[in-house]
Amino acid sequence: MKKLNLSLAALAVAGAFAMPAQAAVLLGAKVGADAWYADAKVNDVRADDASVQPSYYAAFEHFIPLVPNAKIRYTGVESAKYDVDFTQYDLIAYYEILDNDLISFDIGLNLQKFDGRFTGRSFDEWQPAVYSDVRLGIPATPVSLFGTFSFGSYDDTSTVDAEAGVLFTLGLVAADLNFKAGYRVQDYDFNYFGANDGKFYNDGFFGGVEFNF
Template sequence: MKKINLSIVVLAAAGAFAIPAQSAVLLGAKIGTDAWYAGAKTNDIHVDDASIQSSYYIAFEHFIPLIPNAKVRYTGVASEKSKTDFTQYDFITYYEILDNNLISFDIGLNLQKFTGRFNNLNFDEWQPNIYSDVRLGIPTTLVSLFGSCSVGSYNETNTVDGEAGILFTLGLVAADLNFRVGYRIQNYKFNYFGTNNGKFQNNGFFSGIAFAF
């Protein structure tokens, strides 16, 4: 029988108890894109030199208790030599535990959708994850440190997708303009292909731009 890692349920409950700390913002949105210079390993074999891959995301935040905020992210993954080419969609719901100029912390659930090819085998699967995001502001500067991670274990498929880096925020009239640089790693063990080994790692530096309204 398929079983979801119990830790997902526990952290989801913890997020529910933290609802009163939801941000005081009435309505907000974030939209951004990253260019990711990443190289891939398939089944522990280095198969591709680094190449530019893309990621896009949009998030909505509100003041309504009990209802989580939402974020959707698209990532395109390609490894030509191993005939691996798939898209990853992250459907994230989260609560803001802390949100001020010095620290912000979000926690929630991420339902990942994978569709495409792995080692020339087609797959179309969903994966539940725990999601967390943290930002630490550096006082008297426009710079902050950030990190986010999605971790899941379901039906012998294990996924880790994490990133960390530096964020520079420039305040505009109607929005904040954010520039960011960092490092991202995907470390996956897919159990979708029977006896075939489904290990995949994709990692490298990225840079991006985002608007926060």
């Protein structure tokens, strides 16, 4: 609980400093979809049954100071070998700390929802996490580097969900079309099934598209 309280305090401070960046945006939105070719490791044993796992997200940004922006992401996770099949919803409230052509930086809180089966057992749980997202533009090119990170530790369950990659932007009339490629890792230690029986690691390359309005 202390870690969560510190995260809330840090977010409040971040919101105060984010006012100029927030004010620079009237209304904006992002929608995207990724195809993630991932292979799981369950309780420290590699499954070797890689499959394409989908991820979709949408974000809404506004001009109101101190009120966070909102993002929702869906990820379908599976490993047929170990009867793992669950959905992950990330419900994110975040502030823009920086937003320009060279760098954008967001920070916030992520309420993660897990629902499905893990090694044949049903579970339906919520977990809080700290969220951050950064994009670094390469000057005089349409190429950017990006990284997204969520970390949570609460009630003996820990979650790490991180991705990094390259983004190519094609400017359209009403929006930017972004093509993405990168690597994503989920490293979870679920405490819902007893000691040393809820370790889940999922990693692999992904590709995707994003519309930035």
